Amino acid sequence: MTRALIADDERLMREQIRGRLAEVWPELEIVAEARNGLEAVELTAQHHPDIVFLDIRMPGQNGVAAARQIAQLPTHDESPNGDNWPGCEIVFITAYDQYAVEAFEQGVVDYVLKPADPERLRRTVERIRQRIGARDAADAAAAPLPTHTPDMQGLLQKLAAQLNPAPPTRLQWIQASVGQSIQMIPVDEVLFFISDEKYTRVQTASVEALIRKPIKELLEELDPEMFWQIHRSTLVNARAIASVTRDLRGRQIVSVKGHPQKLEVSRSFSGLFKGM
Known part of the structure; x- marks a missing residue:
């Protein structure tokens, strides 16, 4: 069974995502809900979900920073205790007028719009199921998670710059x-x-x-x-x-x-x- 975590600081939004997911993916198990980025990282490390739905704007730690930390969690080939976890898909929860949705449309990462649109969520679910199926068939060796690809890392950096407009100071x-x-x-x-x-x-x-x-x-x-x-x-x-x-x-x-x-x-x- 595919397992997911929902992270959003708005309770009503978490309930809406949960309800819409139940409609388009009844077999999906929601294993945990987080109210901020820090909780999202902690609960991902604890429950090892296959998918994490992350609101981009959350108090304490935003969804982009949480995604970068989630990419650092030990996977099956890195964990010293032998955990058989291949990592997870990231789906951002966002809004049209805040972020470059066209970057998401290029297929680097999936997203859900606020309020959750059933048709958009259905397309997201279809793509995720295809990717998970491809990784299962390839034993995860030939289908790296989007979180760990150069395109995804570049998108996370771009989104981080949008959240924090001050240009980063590069270490010299x-x-x-x-x-x-x-x-x-x-x-x-x-x-x-x-x-x-x-x-x-x-x-x-x-x-x-x-x-x-x-x-x-x-x-x-x-x-x-x-x-x-x-x-x-x-x-x-x-x-x-x-x-x-x-x-x-x-x-x-x-x-x-x-x-x-x-x-x-x-x-x-x-x-x-x-x-x-």
């Missing part, structure tokens, strides 16, 4: 610990970032350093056209990618110019390299 330097000293590392010299639970490793062609900033914060500060996320814990400088190959287990492996380490691409982010 990394202040990092190298042995007993602190070094200033130009961002464009970084080959990749790899995080564990406590530190993030900063790797250049000649320097390996540590910082305490997690990947999700770096994502907000780095230029997304320069640094691509290929794993929940890994960012790679696109200009430093030498090649992408597959190992004996079928996993995509990135080779980096000027460094011997091979970087694994999680299945959730395999859409970055569609030709593989």
